[in-house]
Amino acid sequence: MDPIKNPFSPGAGSPPPELVGRDPILEQARVLLGRVKQKKPEKSMLLTGLRGVGKTVLLNQIERMARSAGYLTISIEAHEEKSLSALIVPHLRSLLFELKRIAGAFDKFKRGLAVLRGFIGAFKVTVNEVSIGLDIEPEEGTADSGDLEVDLANLLVVIAEAAQDRKRAVAILIDEIQYFDKKELGALIMAMHKIQQLQLPLVLLGAGLPILPGLAGESKSYAERLFSFPDIGALSAKDAAKALQDPAKAAGVSFQPAALDEVFRLTKGYPYFVQEWGYQAWNLAPSSPITKQTVENATKTVIPRLDQNFFRVRFDRLTPGEKNFLRAMASLGPGAQRTGDIAEKLGVKVTSLGPIRSKLIKKGMIYSPAHGDMAFTVPLFDEFMIRAIPKFKG
Ligand SMILES: Nc1ncnc2c1ncn2[C@@H]1O[C@H](COP(=O)(O)OP(=O)(O)O)[C@@H](O)[C@H]1O
Numbered sequence: 132m133d134p135i136k137n138p139f140s141p142g143a144g145s146p147p148p149e150l151v152g153r154d155p156i157l158e159q160a161r162v163l164l165g166r167v168k169q170k171k172p173e174k175s176m177l178l179t180g181l182r183g184v185g186k187t188v189l190l191n192q193i194e195r196m197a198r199s200a201g202y203l204t205i206s207i208e209a210h211e212e213k214s215l216s217a218l219i220v221p222h223l224r225s226l227l228f229e230l231k232r233i234a235g236a237f238d239k240f241k242r243g244l245a246v247l248r249g250f251i252g253a254f255k256v257t258v259n260e261v262s263i264g265l266d267i268e269p270e271e272g273t274a275d276s277g278d279l280e281v282d283l284a285n286l287l288v289v290i291a292e293a294a295q296d297r298k299r300a301v302a303i304l305i306d307e308i309q310y311f312d313k314k315e316l317g318a319l320i321m322a323m324h325k326i327q328q329l330q331l332p333l334v335l336l337g338a339g340l341p342i343l344p345g346l347a348g349e350s351k352s353y354a355e356r357l358f359s360f361p362d363i364g365a366l367s368a369k370d371a372a373k374a375l376q377d378p379a380k381a382a383g384v385s386f387q388p389a390a391l392d393e394v395f396r397l398t399k400g401y402p403y404f405v406q407e408w409g410y411q412a413w414n415l416a417p418s419s420p421i422t423k424q425t426v427e428n429a430t431k432t433v434i435p436r437l438d439q440n441f442f443r444v445r446f447d448r449l450t451p452g453e454k455n456f457l458r459a460m461a462s463l464g465p466g467a468q469r470t471g472d473i474a475e476k477l478g479v480k481v482t483s484l485g486p487i488r489s490k491l492i493k494k495g496m497i498y499s500p501a502h503g504d505m506a507f508t509v510p511l512f513d514e515f516m517i518r519a520i521p522k523f524k525g
């Protein structure tokens with residue numbers, strides 16, 4: 132079929148032709164945004180799930196909802212190498228200038244800027260090695276102590292007050308939140324705690340790997356009272372079928388039911404894989420309807436593409452010891468595995484695996500769904516590990 136008309140969109144953060152199965156989450160976000168805007172208490176949302184389930188796409192959709200509800204939004208993506216301060220400061224600066232353009236009194240805006248200036252000084256924030264210039268004297272004593280927990284909270288309070296002054300609300304959206312270190316995560320949680328107590332119109336919406344609730348709880352025990360952690364998972368068979376059939380039909384093409392069943396069998400409903408199979412099957416199909424045979428043929432193109440684009444980048448960041456650990460885990464099959472069984476496969480003591488295991492968790496490769504268990508954060512990674520390292524002595 133004509134590849135130009137191909138409706139499917141495999142790729143990190145690529146909006147799917149149809150966002151299926153996520154209505155309950157979007158409804159929860161709508162209520163949250165509505166309540167915070169009216170300064171009513173509500174838990175902030177941190178979406179959690181494996182890679183490729185559609186967290187980024189959802190977060191982007193929620194940002195659009197926030198904007199159309201009149202919010203000013205800031206959207207950042209955490210990563211291992213950058214500090215929270217360096218990521219957030221340029222956005223807070225733009226936000227203050229955006230507020231300035233909205234009619235209203237200027238003193239709150241000026242105060243916001245002066246406090247931000249103090250914060251920049253205290254944390255020596257630079258962006259691309261250039262310190263951020265703000266042509267204003269720093270306000271002393273509000274957000275310049277150098278203790279991130281205190282300063283971030285004070286800074287966000289001042290920003291939220293400036294927004295409130297303009298009768299506006301602020302939504303801060305953070306993707307890949309698990310990459311912040313414990314201190315930064317703790318500071319964010321503290322800041323949201325303070326914002327909630329003061330009932331200011333500022334909301335945090337985030338997304339991260341399934342380790343996120345654990346990390347948040349570890350850094351602040353009251354985190355669970357402040358945040359809800361909706362679990363974003365695979366699509367049901369019905370939703371996966373809809374994700375394929377509706378966009379195809381809109382383009383005058385259809386999938387045979389057996390073809391839809393086959394995609395579900397292969398992908399287990401993981402959104403990224405559904406898009407990938409849909410995309411390849413479309414391109415390979417000689418005509419409508421798309422048959423099970425075409426889906427089977429597509430698998431031959433999909434697997435090498437997944438290996439190259441999705442799995443390989445993660446694999447290449449691993450040390451030989453880490454690869455070995457994951458390979459041993461993969462040979463135990465899909466799903467969660469006991470650390471004890473992995474150790475046995477490797478022929479080592481469980482206690483010796485601690486450091487490697489925590490490196491792999493930090494790199495976002497594995498997580499612990501339950502005490503003593505380990506699972507891959509990337510669906511189907513076990514099968515990939517076996518393809519990547521076919522021979523394993525374990
Ligand atoms: N609800 C959905 N229905 C169908 N496809 C989806 C859905 N959510 C995401 N996708 C697709 O899944 C892929 C991964 O989405 P992304 O948001 O990058 O996942 P994550 O951030 O969880 O890794 C994208 O190709 C996207 O189009």
Ligand SMILES: [Mg+2]
Pocket residue numbers: 143144186187188306
């Ligand atoms: Mg993402």
